Amino acid sequence: xxxxxSLVDVHKSFGATKIIRGVSxxxxxxxxxxxxxxxxxxxxxxxxxxxxxxRPTSGDVLLHxxxxxxxxxxxxxRRGLSRSFQITNIFPKLSVYENLRCATLWSLGHKYAFxxxxxxxxxxxxxxxxxxxxxxxxxxxxVPAGVLTYAEQRALEIGVTIGGGADVVMLDEPTAGMNNSExxxxxxxxxxxxxxxxxxxxxxxxxxxxxxxxxxSVLVYGQIIATDTPDRIRENAEVREAYLGQVxxx
Amino acid sequence: MISAVRFLAxxxxxxxxxxxxxxxxxxxxxxxxxxxxxxMIIFALSYNVLLGQTGLLSFGHAVYYGLGGFVAIHVMxxxxxxxxxxxxxxxxxxxxxxxxxxxxxxxLVSTKKAGIVFSMISLGIGELVSSSSFILRTxxxxxxxxxxxxxALAPLFGHKFGPQIEVYYLIAAWCFxxxxxxxxxxxxxxxRMCNAVRDNxxxxxxxxxxxxxxxxxxxxxxxxxxxxxxxxxxxxxxxMNSEQLAADQSSLALFMAYIGGVSSFTGPxxxxxxxxxxxxxxxxxxSVWQLxxxxxxxxxxxxxxxxxxxxxxxxxxxxxRGQLWRLAPSYALVAPAFAAACVGAIMLIELANRQFQLVQxxxxxxxxxxxxxxxxxxxPWIVAVLLFGVGVVAIRLLWPRIGDAxxxxxxxxxxxxxx
Numbered sequence: 001x002x003x004x005x006s007l008v009d010v011h012k013s014f015g016a017t018k019i020i021r022g023v024s025x026x027x028x029x030x031x032x033x034x035x036x037x038x039x040x041x042x043x044x045x046x047x048x049x050x051x052x053x054x055r056p057t058s059g060d061v062l063l064h065x066x067x068x069x070x071x072x073x074x075x076x077x078r079r080g081l082s083r084s085f086q087i088t089n090i091f092p093k094l095s096v097y098e099n100l101r102c103a104t105l106w107s108l109g110h111k112y113a114f115x116x117x118x119x120x121x122x123x124x125x126x127x128x129x130x131x132x133x134x135x136x137x138x139x140x141x142x143v144p145a146g147v148l149t150y151a152e153q154r155a156l157e158i159g160v161t162i163g164g165g166a167d168v169v170m171l172d173e174p175t176a177g178m179n180n181s182e183x184x185x186x187x188x189x190x191x192x193x194x195x196x197x198x199x200x201x202x203x204x205x206x207x208x209x210x211x212x213x214x215x216x217s218v219l220v221y222g223q224i225i226a227t228d229t230p231d232r233i234r235e236n237a238e239v240r241e242a243y244l245g246q247v248x249x250x
Numbered sequence: 251m252i253s254a255v256r257f258l259a260x261x262x263x264x265x266x267x268x269x270x271x272x273x274x275x276x277x278x279x280x281x282x283x284x285x286x287x288x289x290m291i292i293f294a295l296s297y298n299v300l301l302g303q304t305g306l307l308s309f310g311h312a313v314y315y316g317l318g319g320f321v322a323i324h325v326m327x328x329x330x331x332x333x334x335x336x337x338x339x340x341x342x343x344x345x346x347x348x349x350x351x352x353x354x355x356x357x358l359v360s361t362k363k364a365g366i367v368f369s370m371i372s373l374g375i376g377e378l379v380s381s382s383s384f385i386l387r388t389x390x391x392x393x394x395x396x397x398x399x400x401x402a403l404a405p406l407f408g409h410k411f412g413p414q415i416e417v418y419y420l421i422a423a424w425c426f427x428x429x430x431x432x433x434x435x436x437x438x439x440x441x442r443m444c445n446a447v448r449d450n451x452x453x454x455x456x457x458x459x460x461x462x463x464x465x466x467x468x469x470x471x472x473x474x475x476x477x478x479x480x481x482x483x484x485x486x487x488x489x490m491n492s493e494q495l496a497a498d499q500s501s502l503a504l505f506m507a508y509i510g511g512v513s514s515f516t517g518p519x520x521x522x523x524x525x526x527x528x529x530x531x532x533x534x535x536x537s538v539w540q541l542x543x544x545x546x547x548x549x550x551x552x553x554x555x556x557x558x559x560x561x562x563x564x565x566x567x568x569x570x571r572g573q574l575w576r577l578a579p580s581y582a583l584v585a586p587a588f589a590a591a592c593v594g595a596i597m598l599i600e601l602a603n604r605q606f607q608l609v610q611x612x613x614x615x616x617x618x619x620x621x622x623x624x625x626x627x628x629x630p631w632i633v634a635v636l637l638f639g640v641g642v643v644a645i646r647l648l649w650p651r652i653g654d655a656x657x658x659x660x661x662x663x664x665x666x667x668x669x
Contacts, residue, residue, distance in 0.1 A: 015359055017595075039286050051456065052455075072455065072460070073453045073455035073456050074454075074456070074457075074458050075454070075462050077456055077457065077458040078458050082456065083456060085453075087448065089452065089453045089456075090444070090450065090453065091446050091449040091450050091453065092449055092450070093445070094445060094446065099444065100440065100447075102442060102443060102446045102454075102457055103457045105442075105443065105457075105459075106456065106458030106459060110439040111439070112439070112440045112443070112463060112464070112467055113438060113439045113440055114435055114438045114439075114440035114441065114471075115438065116438055116439065117434070117437050118438055118439050118440060118441070118442055119437060120361045121298075121439070124439075146475065160453070160457065162458075163457065164457060164458055183386060211385075220566055235648060
């Protein structure tokens, strides 16, 4: 197996507060990897460090063996890593179709083209329509993203994330705030659209995690205490104590 | 075929409108006004490339308009001096390229950040350039400005562009081209990504785009078209002075775009026409016309944030669904109150203007709405206060009816929407 994404002894401090304290993790090409851990463990920070939103204090991030530490988010995105956000982060005034179209443009090589009509770009149109179909929002094509229902916005968030065809997809709590049937649909959607891709996800819903993930990493106080298959994680005593135990007590 | 007709129809209509306008409004003053309108349409639209399309609020857009105009006027003088065969029709392009050059230069500094930082830097650059216009006198011509003679340039097909009508058509042609170009720009990958960076600059970075590069290109385009407008102004007035690149001219761009409506492409066009018309006509009627102008701007910002075009579109929507009759009664009730408040306000402003003006040489007699009044006596003041007070109170009491009527209309509009 080749390694798609690799974190090497990554540290992040905000002032004197150490949020990430030496994380090393290899994520294999094509695997579905979930990162779990209690609130404040640093899961979202780890996402930000990997996707370029913030720079690590020390350590390295490698994408397909290439160093991406400290690059701008758009540079990392162009190298084939795309992420979603925990709090829906789309283009509220643009329609569903326009949101998806924005997500495809760079990867299809249209860059900053100001000399071509966007409506005549067949590749963009076809890919946007395909994406719209994938996330089940074809009927909502011209609705401004800001007025969609919450579950629809979450689906669009995933659509925008995968729009550029990145082979490493990172989803930050894709089912947060959803009811059971919405969660089921979201899991099916994630399974479908990340087929053949590398998926890294942060998730709180344990049924989603154990259902979807090939491997799980447990992050506690800025350190990964275990990385293993779902079955073994379930049996791991340290994990039970640190995390799963707390969940069952709630 | 039908879609092509539908697409071309508004453009053909606009071209025809531009062509026949001087034959409908034949007076000399109308021709002058329409010439100014043409340049202001380009200026306002160029401003909206920043504000409406990319979400950048600039307080220094006149820098590129003014510098474009100054470079154009110097090039015209150089061409005349060297007796080159350059016709006046391509001078606006010189202005545009000058605007583009300065836009690139200042854009490097100002597009680093969006939001308040961008606005503050634009204000700073505006002040910098307008204050340097009093230092670099050879270029900016000091108080008098720089003059030229457009008809001294090489003729094109026998036209020397001396008569105003020829200048009007020159402006109209450039205006048409600029409108088409700026509209086309909104329909390109770049244009759409500008909208995206306006809505959510952070997410843009995570779909592969650099918000800074998008802002920079947008800034250059805005400066280019502002420069074209400046070049046309140089040709139209045959003079450029430092006022043309000062803060007042920058706020004019903001006023025009906002009053017309920044959220639609046509908004700034309508805004430029309205504002130019009011500027020229109001200044004949009242010496404090800027005050009315400010009040109107505040009114639009508060009650019609999408400008005149947004307001019209809203009512058009209601009309298309046959719902306008629901609004009519409440509007009819509020209209007299609104009129009374306006008349009262105008009377108060004009009476105060006459009575408390520093120059009292004209005396206290004043003619308002066709009635001769004496601002030194009490009755006109009492009438004014009564009209204004009663009007305002009546509007406040009747306003909820408009809200209710719109509530009913919106209910109908949305219930017919396929959810």
